Structure formats: C-alpha cells, structure tokens
Amino acid sequence: MAGTTFLQSITTQVVSSLDSAWQECLNLIPHDFYHLPGYLALEADRINGVAEAIIVKDGESVFFLPYIIRNCDLIIGDTRAFNNDRIYDIVSPYGYPGMLVSESGQNTQFMTTALNTIYENWRQRKICSAFLRLHPLFNSYIDPAISDRYDSVDRNAPYERLNPRGEVVICDLSEDLAAIWRQIRSNHRTKITKAQRAGATVRMVPIDEYLDIFIDIYTETMHRVNATGTYFFTKDYFHKLVEALGEGIWLCIVEADSEVIAASLITEFSGIVQYHLGGTRTQFLPQSPTTIAFDYVIRWAKERNNRYLNFGGGLGSDRDSLYHFKAGFSKHTKSFTTMEVIINRDLYDRLTQFRAESAGMTTSELNNSSFFPIYRLPLA
Numbered sequence: 204m205a206g207t208t209f210l211q212s213i214t215t216q217v218v219s220s221l222d223s224a225w226q227e228c229l230n231l232i233p234h235d236f237y238h239l240p241g242y243l244a245l246e247a248d249r250i251n252g253v254a255e256a257i258i259v260k261d262g263e264s265v266f267f268l269p270y271i272i273r274n275c276d277l278i279i280g281d282t283r284a285f286n287n288d289r290i291y292d293i294v295s296p297y298g299y300p301g302m303l304v305s306e307s308g309q310n311t312q313f314m315t316t317a318l319n320t321i322y323e324n325w326r327q328r329k330i331c332s333a334f335l336r337l338h339p340l341f342n343s344y345i346d347p348a349i350s351d352r353y354d355s356v357d358r359n360a361p362y363e364r365l366n367p368r369g370e371v372v373i374c375d376l377s378e379d380l381a382a383i384w385r386q387i388r389s390n391h392r393t394k395i396t397k398a399q400r401a402g403a404t405v406r407m408v409p410i411d412e413y414l415d416i417f418i419d420i421y422t423e424t425m426h427r428v429n430a431t432g433t434y435f436f437t438k439d440y441f442h443k444l445v446e447a448l449g450e451g452i453w454l455c456i457v458e459a460d461s462e463v464i465a466a467s468l469i470t471e472f473s474g475i476v477q478y479h480l481g482g483t484r485t486q487f488l489p490q491s492p493t494t495i496a497f498d499y500v501i502r503w504a505k506e507r508n509n510r511y512l513n514f515g516g517g518l519g520s521d522r523d524s525l526y527h528f529k530a531g532f533s534k535h536t537k538s539f540t541t542m543e544v545i546i547n548r549d550l551y552d553r554l555t556q557f558r559a560e561s562a563g564m565t566t567s568e569l570n571n572s573s574f575f576p577i578y579r580l581p582l583a
Contacts, residue, residue: 212261212262213259213260213261213316213317213320214259214260215257215258215259215320215321215324216258216260217256217258217324218255218256218257218258218365219254219259220240220241220242220243220244220247220252220254220255220256222240224258225240225256225269226240226523226579228258228265228267229267229303229304230264231265232265232267232303232304232305232566233303233341233473234303234341234449234472234473235299235300235338235341235468235472235473235475235517236298236451236452236472237269237295237298237299237300237301237338237472238256238267238269238297238303238476239447239448240254240256241446242296242444242447242448243255243269243270243271243296243448243570244289244447245257245440245443245444245447246271246296246297246347247296249269249436249440249478250271250294251273252271252272252273252294253272254269254270254271255269255271256268256269256270257270257324259321259411261308261313261316261317262384263305263307263308263418264304264307264313265303265304265305265308266302266303266307266308266314266317266318266321266576267302267303267304268296268302268303268321268335269292269296269300270293270294270295270296270300270333270335271293271295271296271489272292272330273292273293273294274289274291275289275290275292275331275554275578276289277292278554278557278558278561278578278579279435280543281392286450288329289329290329290331290554291328291329291330291331291551292330292331292332292333292334292579293325293330293332293333293334293335293577294332294333294334294335294356295334295335295336296301296368296444297433298336298479299311299336299337299338299339299371299539300335300336300338301335301336301337301341301342302335302337302342303337303341304317306422309344310432311346312387313388314345314346318363318568319361320543322361322546323332323405323474326329326359326361326546328545328546329547329550330546331545331546331547331550331551331554331576332384332543332544332546332547332551332575332576333543333544333546334541334542334543334544334575334576335541335542336339336478336539336541336542337365337539337541337542339371339373339513339537339538339539339540340475340511340513340537342540343537343538344577345365345540346388350560356398359547359548360402360419361545361546362425362544362545362548363542363543363544363545364493364542364543365540365541365542366540366541366543366575367538367539367540368539368540368541369516369517369521369522369538369539370450370511370516370522370526370532370538371513371514371515371516371536371537371539372514372516372526372529372532372533372534372535372536372541373511373512373513373514373533373535373536373537374477374501374504374511374512374513374514374532374535375420375510375511375535376501376504376509376511376512376531377510380501380505382413382503383501383505384395386532386533386534387498387531387533389533390531390565391497391498391532392496394395394491394495395494395495395498398490398492398494398495399495401459401490402455402459402460403455403457403458403490403492403495404458404459405455405457405458405463405495405496405498406455406456406458406497406499407453407455407469407503408454408455408456409454410452410453411445412439413454413456413463413466414441414442414445414454414465415438416453416456416463417441417456417466417467417468417482418438418441420463420465420466420482420484421466421480421481421482422435422482423482423484423485424481424482424483424485425482427485428518430518434518441480444468446458448470448579451452451470451471451472452468452470452471452479453467453468453469453470453471454467454468454469455467455468455469455481455496455499455500455503456464456552457493457496459487459490459492459556463484464483464484464487464490464492464495465481465482465483465484465487465492465496466481466482467479467480467481467482467493467496468480468481469500471504471509474508474509474510474511475510475511475512476500476504476507476509476511476512476513477515478497478500478512478513478514478515479515480494481493482491487562493528497514497529498532499522500512502533505562513537513577514532514533515529516529516539517529541575543576545576551576551578552566554576554578555569555570555575555577555578557578558577558578558579558580562582
C-alpha cells in the first residue's frame with residue numbers, strides 16, 4: 204500500500220508500521236504513544252486490521268495521521284454485490300491519537316489541503332469512511348472550519364464533521380504544587396491524608412515483576428464495573444504493549460501491609476503523562492487507594508518536568524462516577540472530539556443498506572443511531 208504521489212508542492216506518503224519513515228517523521232514532531240508504529244501494529248492485530256500512517260508535506264508543514272484499515276467483507280457477505288471489489292474503512296486505535304501537525308502547518312489552509320489530499324488517496328483505494336479520535340491536547344488548535352463540510356449536490360465530495368464526545372480531566376503541571384493541591388476536592392484530600400497515616404505507600408515498580416499483578420487487578424476491576432468488551436485485553440496484549448512503549452511506560456502500585464491493592468499503567472511522552480489504565484482490588488475500595496495514587500502521580504510527573512497529566516474521562520466518555528472522581532483532582536478539562544468522515548457516500552449508503560437488511564431493519568431505523576459508521580452498529 205505504500206507509495207508517494209505529488210500534487211503541486213504537496214507530497215503524500217503512505218507508510219506501514221515497519222517503514223522507517225514512520226519513526227523518522229515522529230522524531231521531528233512531539234507525539235504521544237498513540238502515534239508509535241508498534242502501538243498501531245498491536246492495535247491493528249487486536250481488531251484484525253492493518254496499521255498505516257499517511258504523511259502529507261508542503262515545505263516545512265507536515266501532517267501525520269496514523270490509523271487502522273479494516274475490510275468490510277463481514278458486512279457485505281458476498282463481494283459479488285460490489286463487483287468483487289474489496290471495500291475498506293478506517294478507524295483510530297484505542298485512545299486519543301488524532302493527527303500530528305508541525306507548528307507551521309497548524310492553520311486552516313494547510314490542514315484543509317492535507318485532508319483533501321488524504322481523502323482523495325483513500326477514495327482511490329476503496330476506503331469509504333473514517334472514524335478518527337482526536338488528541339485532546341495535540342489537536343486542541345483545530346479550527347472547526349476545516350470540518351462540518353457537506354455538499355448536498357456533489358455526492359463525490361466528502362462529508363465530515365467534528366463530534367464532541369465528552370471531556371477529559373487535565374492537570375496543568377506548570378502550576379506549583381500548592382495550587383494543584385488546592386484544586387483537589389476536599390474529600391479527596393482527606394482520603395489522601397488518611398491513607399498516608401494508615402501506612403499506605405505508592406511507588407513506581409519494575410514492570411516485568413508486577414505486570415501480571417496489574418493485569419489481574421485491572422481485569423477484576425473491569426468485571427466489577429461491567430465494562431464493555433472494548434476495555435478488556437489479553438495478557439499477551441499487555442506484554443506487547445509494554446514492549447511497544449519501551450521507556451515511555453511505567454507501572455504505579457499502591458501497597459498496604461505489603462499487599463498490592465491498586466495498580467495503574469502510566470505513560471510519558473513529549474511532556475504529557477497519561478493515566479492509561481488502572482484498577483483496584485474490590486475488597487480495598489473503601490480505602491480508595493486510587494486517590495493516593497493520583498496524588499503521587501501528579502507529584503512524580505511534575506518532578507520529571509512534564510507539562511500535563513491527562514487523567515482521562517469516564518467510561519465511554521460519559522460524565523459518570525469515574526469522571527466525577529477524576530474531576531476532583533483538577534479544575535482543567537479538555538474536549539475529547541472525534542472526526543467522522545464519509546469518503547464515498549455511494550459505498551457508505553450501500554453498506555448501510557446491507558447492514559439494515561441483514562438485521563431485518565430499514566435504513567431509516569438503522570440511521571436513528573448516532574453510531575459511526577452506522578453499518579458497523581453492534582446489534583443484539
């Protein structure tokens with residue numbers, strides 16, 4: 204799938220996760236772990252897709268977008284209905300990847316040109332839609348004017364829109380510790396102090412020694428909160444995740460009486476620390492060990508001269524009890540937004556029709572959902 208095309212001064216390069224050009228591009232732009240080739244390859248394997256990135260350049264302006272390509276055979280069933288053509292769509296990996304744009308390219312003109320170039324590349328390759336999760340920090344500059352484009356006359360024109368999904372809680376580490384402490388909700392501060400007096404300890408530990416303990420605690424937590432399948436991962440996945448992120452991933456544990464009662468995976472890239480995944484032993488929930496862990500990670504991240512700590516949001520980006528808990532640690536939030544793009548409306552509509560017919564529904568009934576792409580709506 205790799206190749207380079209030229210349009211005036213614009214160059215477009217499609218690369219696989221094994222192509223050195225992927226990492227070479229990342230070396231020039233601040234990035235998160237969501238953009239690493241190893242992480243994309245791991246996620247692609249998990250959802251039976253193919254990891255790719257597309258790089259658009261115009262002088263010093265660079266647009267880098269990683270994603271996973273999936274084929275739509277299971278939806279079509281019989282490819283003869285599409286003249287035996289394979290149809291594909293695109294999805295972001297788990298998390299908040301979005302696109303990376305060099306400072307000189309962070310303007311509406313370049314980004315619109317880059318996106319149009321990408322859409323044309325995808326159209327030629329029978330890619331009918333794309334669901335992109337944007338990064339709440341790296342993509343906060345995006346002007347909504349680049350999106351929400353719809354041409355009611357030209358069905359070949361792409362349809363795209365930005366869809367705010369919720370908020371994530373951000374700790375601004377440039378503030379002094381006293382100011383950060385004052386932002387922490389009073390009941391959280393009380394629990395932190397109480398846990399410290401009771402002898403609870405928090406520390407970063409060697410991942411190899413404690414990863415299986417983390418996996419056990421995390422899995423127990425996901426079962427307890429009735430999380431959807433999206434939040435469950437195999438042991439092999441976690442071990443490969445640690446390998447893919449290298450020195451950018453840490454394991455934080457909370458101990459009481461020499462027993463690990465909570466654990467979390469912490470990532471650190473380009474001055475951004477993220478509370479990626481975590482859990483607590485059910486029997487120790489009354490002690491709220493995650494509270495003291497959050498306080499520790501704030502101080503740890505600041506001591507290492509990082510700029511932001513992203514606690515994330517609620518399950519499925521909802522303003523649920525998890526979000527409320529996290530919001531008790533900082534007054535700062537950022538929007539988590541997705542970009543939904545229909546590249547080829549004819550193919551999209553035909554896939555939607557196939558999905559509706561297989562479910563015994565009309566396309567109007569199927570389209571009542573806000574799920575995107577609608578032809579991949581999970582049905583009981």
